[in-house]
Amino acid sequence: MASWIGMINRVQRGPQVEQTAQLVISVVTITRAALTHSAPELRRELLFELVSNEGIRIFPLEDSDLVDPPPDNPLMPEIERIVKDKLGADTRFSSRVGGVAGFWISFNIDDDKYWLMLERERLSGLTGVQWLGWATVVGVLSVLGAALISSLVNLPLARLTAAAREIAQGKRPSPLPEKGSKEIIEANRSFNQMVDDLQQVESDRAVILAGISHDLRTPLARMQLELEMAQLGNEAREGMQSDIAQMDAIIGQFLDYAKPTETATFVPIDISGLLEDSARAAERLPGMKVKCEIARDILVMGNATDLRRVINNLIENARRYGQTPGTDVTEIDISLRVKPTGHGKRALIEVQDRGPGVPADQIEQLLKPFTRMDTARGQANGAGLGLAIVERVVSRHHAELSVGNREGGGLRIQIAMPLAE
CATH class of the missing domain: 3.30.450.300 (Sensor histidine kinase RisS, periplasmic domain)
Known part of the structure; x- marks a missing residue:
């Protein structure tokens, strides 16, 4: 101006x-x-x-x-x-x-x-009114020109942002057009190359995991068979069987953690029925006491196998670490209700135990892979991937995971999931 x-x-x-x-x-x-x-x-x-x-x-x-x-x-x-x-x-x-x-x-x-x-x-x-008129005309033209230039600059950035968001959601975005200014071309070309590299990494990981599953579990099965045929005492046999079962469980955790969750397979899931099935299965375990408050007929979008794995991991985590102090009993409270939030109504899943809990300054460490809060949750065997698997699957389902100590002792884990349309 x-x-x-x-x-x-x-x-x-x-x-x-x-x-x-x-x-x-x-x-x-x-x-x-x-x-x-x-x-x-x-x-x-x-x-x-x-x-x-x-x-x-x-x-x-x-x-x-x-x-x-x-x-x-x-x-x-x-x-x-x-x-x-x-x-x-x-x-x-x-x-x-x-x-x-x-x-x-x-x-x-x-x-x-x-x-x-x-x-x-x-x-x-020129009078003041004439100057004001010309200034208004030029101002409007300047704003229109700036809006046009801004749209030309922001459109590639908006495409890049949307593509990055799709990657965060586990999707493979369409290739970005490699045209425009030199900087935009370089950014889009690098992003497309990154997407291809990530896809190749996923493919290579799937092949490696398949090899691990075959190469490690086959010898474990052979060891289990030889153990059954060996002339060993009951104590030695039970110890070796426990070690083999532990190694098999650790391998399973690795596979579960690395397995991708495909959002294309999401369908409406009766999360109420899934929680009830998991709760009934948990009640059959020795030393388990389960209390349920589950609302009926709540549907969410997701993968049933992955969500069942999440619930089972939470229950197993509570079983291992959430024994009520001074007893051999693990008390678990499982609840499900619909809760309004700033992003619309969500299905709120809560799994709580009455164990010793976790120090407040160490709660964030729980979600990191290969981490176990042994000092607060008692000694246990495993790779420390249970809650890391939960966090990984929950994020792919566009849900929110919250971990904290419950009042009166114990750990409280909440999952807020979008309702199915």
Whole structure:
């Protein structure tokens, strides 16, 4: 806007000076010619005609006239120069003569001197309203141009953001167009390459995990078979069977943690029925006491196998670490209800135990892979992937996981899942 105002002022200056000077010269020349060639008896009517129709007044120039300086206008020096070149160097200018304001120019007819007064409105440039109108037009055009440029810049960034969000949700985004500015082309090309690399990593991981499953579990099965056939005492046999079962469980945890959750397989799941099945299975375990408050017929979008694994991991985590202090019993409370949130209604799943809990400053460590809070939750065997698997699956289901200590002792785990449409 500042550049535009300066440019208009610069471009307008020359034409306005020339136009104003030519107007003054023309008016003075025509008026002088009319007075010179008119009959003396008709001059009074001529002067009245000039005043009434053209706004031009003629006064005799007296030496005693009170004359003010010319109008204080940045264009005035150039106007004076052009007018004096045409009308003579003795031409005078004034903004007020005898207390009457106007644009005053002197001229001579033979030896007589006169003042010619023009109304200032005829010599003014752009008015404030005109400047405001032009400024509004240019401002609107500038905003439209800025909006167009902004959209051209933001559209590739919006595509990149949407594609990154799809990757975070476990989806494979469509390749980004490699066109536009150099920076956008480089960013999109690098992003597309990253997506391909991630896909290759996923494929390689699937192959490696399949190999691990085959290469490790086959020897474990052989060891289990040889153990059954070996002549060993009951104590030694049970110890080795426990070790083999533990290794098999750890391998299963690795596979569960690395297994991707495909969002394309999501369907409406009766989470109420799934929780009830898991609770009944938990009640059959020795030393388990389960209390349920499960709302009926609540549906969520997800993968039934993965959600069942999540619930079972939470129950197993509570069974291992949540024994009520001073007893051999593990008390678990499982609840399900619909809760309004800022993102709409959510299915709120809660699994709570009455164990020793976890120190508040170590709760965040629970969700990290290969982490066990042995000091707070008791000694246990495993790879420390139970809650890490839960966190990984929950995030792929666009749900929220919250871990904290319950009042009165024990650990409380909450999962808030979007309801199925």
